[in-house]
Amino acid sequence: MDYSVESNLHELITSTTHKWIFVGGKGGVGKTTSSCSISIQMALAQPTKQFLLISTDPAHNLSDAFGEKFGKEARKVTGMNNLSCMEIDPSAALKDMNDMAVAQNGGNEGLGDLLQGGALADITGSIPGIDEALSFMEVMKHIKRQEEGEGEKYDTVIFDTAPTGHTLRFLQLPQTLSQLLDKFGEIAGKFGPMLNSFTGGSQNMDIMGKMNELKSNVEKIKQQFSDPDLTTFVCVCISEFLSLYETERLIQELMSYDMDVNSIIVNQLLFAEDDSEHNCRRCQSRWKMQKKYLDQIDELYEDFHVVTMPLCAGEIRGLNNLKKFSKFLDTGYDPKKDNKVIYELEEQK
């Protein structure tokens, strides 16, 4: 049987089963450009479906990539009918929580004064992993909305993730939460009725009910994240030693979480030997180095879709530039035929 693997993401772009696509890698390798490109190509290839691109990186770049402002509410990209973007802002989410707490504790002057100063947001905002937790909450909200048929329904959600460590923490959350909820379930089972009586009156909390609902959602997410037909992770890297090493470690971590990884995008390649017109000594030397690691990538990842993408002369910003650049994810980049695109990108003001 033919086990050759295409050097493009056509299979992913035209996939009708995937619900969650993560795009991640080391910092500065082109994750945002790649995630925007994948989203655009999927939206163009499947115009009847709705796609959502979420940035979970606290240092958001989606607004810069598309040249328009996105916020915590999903908003359609100008010029695309079926692609929306959202930037999860942990500080804004925490501020909302703080404001809600102030409103609920209106009678309690001491606590209200404390909260009005943004104390809750300050305290919780400094907790390590809070960004990942808030992103995860967004995921759970989407699942809940889809099940209840509320709001905009998205067929596929693409995540522009934060650099590697943050993403791995995010992906660990379902397992961590599941264990925590098991423990809380034991405790609440013993003390739940007593706690409910203490918090009675208008705030009659059904602790067990809420925890069961949360646990059920977390289990669903765990199952979906480990289903290769529903979830996949696209690794983005550059052809350098540290990036290659970190990509390998990332792939191994993801496999240990039972997450499917079958695609790698290698960015910022010079293809200097195919560009006789613009071929300085530095580019030649650098391309030689890139080739060495590219060969190793081909050897290590022969069963992966390895997509090689060029380093362009200009920034890949704005919808038009992203469209031009992203089509090579679908068809593959041929440095001999397609090298004109490197110099054709429109300058963004």
Add this chain to the structure above:
Amino acid sequence: MSEISETEKRRLLRERRQQKFGKGGATSRLAKITGQTENSFLSTESPIDSKSSTPEPSGRNSNEDSTKQMDELLAQIHQQQPKKTDQGGAAKNPELDLFAQLAKMQQGDASAPTATSETPDIFAQLLKSVQMDQQPQQGIESVFGNQPIDAAVLEAHNVAVNKLKAYTIVVKWFFFILPYVYYISHTGREAFQLTTVDFVMNRSNFFTIFTSFEVVTLSVYYQLLMSAEKSHNINTLNSNSKILKLVSMVPPGLVPIPNLRGKISQALQYWDVLSMYLTDMAFAILLTGIFQYYHAM
């Protein structure tokens, strides 16, 4: 290619990838990457191989550590069941002493009871328990252990206790209170004058005599109750009181009162005594009313 073969191809490729990363393959891949540079300090330990080789409680996973700590905390909460101490039961009966003090006070004995260690009074005990910290049961031997109670034994014990209570009430009411109240209400009638017990028949001494009688009978009752509890190895109050069961659910430290359960147990015991006294008093008042009514007719 057909849809089925595409799916099959994806599945096979996935298996091939997993095979290459499994069984030490992941570590060798990292070694291959790091080996191409000299003096590389990067780790070649694979997350896949380290997770599969180390046993579950590896101590490296902070989540495992935290769940372990949670397990220990739960076990501690279970074990911190307040010992079933009957603070008035293990030592001399404080209720008897208290009523003795009350009786003395009624008889005009103004001498304060000697608050020695042999006769601890309720207030001294309360003060002791307030001064104690979270471990008041140290040094006080629990008469009753913490073994789970057999339901049949508990039921038999409850039947015995209820029988004891019923007999006590019957004896008190019909062999003392009723005739005493009858004699009191008929003072002056020749047929019922008893010259040798003028003190007893004197109406102004009713409360003193009644209280003294109550002290004696309640003491006897509690002695009998204690012997029954000892024989069955059951503390009646701890086993049957819903209030104590509720209080035992309160985790230690939640309410800023040390030995909360012990205090509430003691309060319930005193209330039990007081309620019996008040019930008998009410019966006496009722009888007085009935006898007065019939005499008036």
